[in-house]
Amino acid sequence: MNELPVVVIGAGPVGLAAAAELVERGFEPLVLERGVGPGAGVAEWNHVRLFSSWSELVAPAAGRLLQGTGWTRPDGETYPTGLDWAERYLRPLATALDDRVRFGTEVIGVARRGRDRVVDSGRDDEPFTVHVRADGTEERIAARAVIDASGTWSTPNPLGGEGLPAIGERAAADRISYRVPDLGDPVVRTRYAGGHVAVAGSGHSALTALVALSGLAKDAPGTRISWVLRRGSVGNTFGGGDADQLPARGALGLRAQEAVRSGLIDVVTGFRTEALERDDSGRLTLVSSAGQRIEHVDEVVTLSGFRPDLTWLSELRLELDPALQAPVALAPLIDPNVHSCGTVYPHGAKELAHPEKNFYLAGMKSYGRAPTFLAMTGYEQVRSIAAELAGDHEAATRIELRMTETGVCGGAGLFDEPDDAASGGCCATAEAEVLTPS
Incomplete structure (x- = not known):
């Protein structure tokens, strides 16, 4: 089984960092990406600037891999947009990894060879089979280990206040966006100009x-x-x-606060959406569980976070926290009821392990529904996982990431780059997706 690749699912920042770590450890990684290029999720928020500076956005192993390619490291004190991050880092990194990355390849299932999740006998001795679909055909890829860094970008939380879509939400899909709109696009700008827009959410995506x-x-x-x-x-x-x-996070909050104070934004609090009604003109009314109504709405922007898609992992033995859907050992460290991005302790393979040997969730997907994902923490996760797979248990348990009290987070928001580019980062609430998508 040692000749088999380590399959990494997702060619986003954490998935590509995992591949770089694995190469350094002597493994042959195979990165499977559903999109047509690296950072496919990042491509959907190219217009947004990150709170983290370049010094916090290049994974250590990835930087070492790129050094020999003629790559120019960006100025560490500046703050990139999503487009910058993709073009100046993710694409060169994917190019350096060469045929170790396969695009247009969707993972539709992961299992143990010859065994469903019920079978105990010989389970750990069998390789994984990763079921994929590409160009209309399906195949199985055998793997010695699997790292799922596919993120949560494709599964945003609904508008409904119970975690399920509100009544009428699906029917109103043509009037609802679950992403920060790119108002620099003339078509998008025309869609929102002159109408009544309801923005739902309290994180940095909503502020943006x-x-x-x-x-x-x-x-x-x-x-x-x-x-x-x-x-x-x-x-x-x-x-x-x-x-x-x-400073970047503070600047965004101040700009949003000023917009509210100036009367440009009406604030509606204590509103948990239960239903959407549509009138004859196509406009919407949002109805809360308490009977409140927000009427004559033309467009809804729902920015209430993301959740992991676990459907294609149904044949693996995962041990997930019942509330957060994160690994049980990790969940107490990231519980948003207790922690902010500055108080989440760096962690690694031990906290990310499951009963299914050599399978790991990494990056934003490992956080389940917790919104406080840290970009550099994702890089530390995959460093530790690669060490553990190599049998270097001392390195796997050693914490190499040192953070300030505020933390180093992979956040993004619409802001003017600060003159004094202090250490960046922010809690990636609804943007975690945005920030470390695959």
């Missing part, structure tokens, strides 16, 4: 959308913005402002 839409409201008369919050008050949603140790 609110800032962008408030700018549109200044330029396009008749544009109305309603900010829909499940919580009972705005509270600390805007962050630390000028006192924030992360």
Whole structure:
């Protein structure tokens, strides 16, 4: 079985970092990516600037791999957009990995060869079989180990306040976006200009959308913005402002706060959406579980986080926290009821292990429904996993990531790059997806 590759699912930042770590450890990785290029999720938020600086966005092993290719490392003190990140780092990294990365290849299932999840006998001695679909055909790829770094970008949380789509949400799909709209695109800008837009969510994705839409409201008369919050008050949603140790994050919060104060945004608190009604003109009414109504809505932007897609892992023995859907040993470290991005402790293979030997969730998918994913923590995860697979248990348990109190997070938001580019990063709430997608 040693001659088989280690399959990595997802060619996003963490998946490609895993491949670089595996190469250094003498393994032959095979990265399987559903999209047509590296960072396919990143391509969907090219217009958004990250809170993390370049110094925090290049994985150590990936940087070492790229050194011999003529690659120019970006200025570590600057903050890239999603487009910058993809073009100046992810694409060169995928090129350096060469045929170890396969694009247009969708993973549709993972199992043990010859065994479903019920069978005990000889289970750990059999390789994995990764079932894939590409160009309309299916095949099975044998693997000695599997690292699932496919992210959560493809499975956003619904608008409905119970974790399920609100009544009428599916039928109104043509009026709902689950991504930060790119108002630099003339077609997208026309869609939102002059209408009533409801933005649902309290994380940095929502703040990013609110800032962008408030700018549109200044330029396009008749544009109305309603900010829909499940919580009972705005509270600390805007962050630390000028006192924030992360200047980019503070700047975003201040801009959103000013937009609210200026009257460009109507705030609706304590609103948990239960249903959407559609009138004869096609406009929507949002109805809360308490009977509140937000009427005459033309477009809805739902930014309430993401969740893992576990459907194609049904034949593996996973041990997941019942609330967060994260590995049980990791869940207490990332519980959003207790932790922010600055208090999540770096972790590795031990916390990410499952009863299914040599299978690991990594990156944003490992966090399940927790929103506080840290970009550099994802890189530390795959360093530890590669060491564990190589039998270097001391290196696997050693923590090599050192963070400041605020943490180093893979966040993104719409902001002007700060003059004093202090250490970047932010909690990747609804953007974690955005930030470490595959």
